C-alpha cells in the first residue's frame with residue numbers, strides 16, 4: 001500500500017486575503033519557501049516494507065515513482081511532483097488550458113513559447129502522439145504540467161507515448177501535482193512565473209530567485225519561433241478530415257507572416273482555395289507588396305505584442321493596400337497598427353470552450369483560444385468595428401475595418417484543437433479578397 005503522508009503546511013500569507021481563502025485538497029503538496037522551508041524536502045512516502053534500508057537500495061525497482069521534481073512559483077509556493085519527458089531546470093510563465101482533448105496540438109502551438117501549459121483535464125497521455133497532429137516543426141513551450149499521466153497509451157494513430165515524445169524534444173513534464181489548486185491560484189492572483197526543476201542539488205530559494213528575476217512582458221518571442229526564409233505552402237486539410245462541403249472555385253495568393261503560425265491555419269486557407277507564401281516575421285512589407293498578393297495573413301504568435309514594434313510597422317505598411325486577416329497575435333498587431341493599445345489580461349484565455357458572439361449577426365461560436373494579451377477596444381480609432389466579443393468577460397475578440405478591407409480574430413478559427421464553429425472566418429476572408437478583385 002502506498003500512502004502519501006505529507007501534512008499540508010499553512011498557506012503562505014503572500015499578499016491578498018484571497019490567497020489564504022484558497023482551500024487545497026489532500027493532493028495539494030505545496031509548501032512555502034518563506035514559511036516552511038523544511039517542508040520542501042522530498043515527499044515522505046510510507047509503504048509496508050519489512051526492511052526500510054533494503055527498500056531504499058531498490059528504489060529504482062519500485063512499481064511507482066517518487067516525487068522527483070519541483071515547481072517553484074514566483075509567489076514562493078513549492079509544488080512537489082513527478083517528472084516525465086526531459087529533466088533539467090526550466091523557467092516560464094504558467095498558464096492553464098481548459099481543453100479536454102488535443103494536447104499534442106497544444107504542445108506544438110508556437111504561441112506557447114515561454115509558457116508552461118497546465119492542463120485542467122486531469123487525464124493526459126492516453127492517446128499518445130502521432131505524426132499528423134503536429135502544429136509546427138517543434139515544441140516551443142516551456143513544459144507541461146498535468147495531474148495524471150496515463151499509464152497506458154491506446155489509439156489507432158499513436159506512434160509513441162507522450163513521455164517518449166517529450167524526452168526526444170527535450171521538453172519537461174510534471175504529473176501528480178494538484179493542477180486544480182494551481183489553477184485556482186492563477187485565477188485568483190493572475191499569471192505567475194515558475195521554475196520547473198528535477199535538479200535536487202538546487203535549493204528552493206535559488207529556483208524562487210530565478211522565477212522572480214525572469215520576465216516575459218516586453219520580450220520579443222516571435223523572432224525565436226518564426227521561419228528563417230520564405231516558403232510555399234500547398235497542403236490542404238486531408239480529405240478524410242475535411243468538413244467543408246463547398247469546393248473552392250477561385251485561387252487566391254496569400255502572403256502569410258509567420259509569427260509562430262499554426263499549420264492548420266495554412267491548411268484551412270489552402271482548403272479554401274489559397275496558395276500561400278509563408279514569410280518570416282521580419283520580412284519587409286515592400287517585398288510582400290511586390291508579390292501583389294490577393295491578401296495577407298498575420299498569424300498567431302507568442303508573447304507580448306507591444307514588444308515587437310518592427311512587426312507593427314510591417315502591418316501598418318500593408319493595411320489598407322491589400323485585404324488582411326489577423327489571427328490572435330496578428331489581431332493584436334493590427335490593433336496596435338491602427339493606433340490602439342494592447343494590455344495583459346489577468347490569466348488570459350486558453351482552451352477549446354470559449355463562447356464568442358459575432359455582434360453583426362448575434363451568432364455564438366464555441367471557440368479555441370490561446371492568448372494572454374488583448375486589444376483595448378476603447379483605444380481604437382473611429383471606423384474600426386468590434387465584430388466579436390468573448391462572452392465570458394466581454395473582451396474584444398474580433399475587429400473589422402471595412403474601408404481598409406481588414407478583419408481579425410483574437411481566437412483560433414482553425415481550431416486544432418477545438419471546435420470547428422469559426423471555420424467560416426476563412427470563407428469570410430476569401431469573400432473579402434474576392435470583393436477586392438471586382
Ligand SMILES: NC(=O)CC[C@H](N)C(=O)O
Pocket residue numbers: 111299300301302303304305327328329330370371372373374
Ligand atoms: N495565440 C496567440 O497568437 C497568442 C497571442 C499573444 N502572444 C498572447 O499571448 O496574447
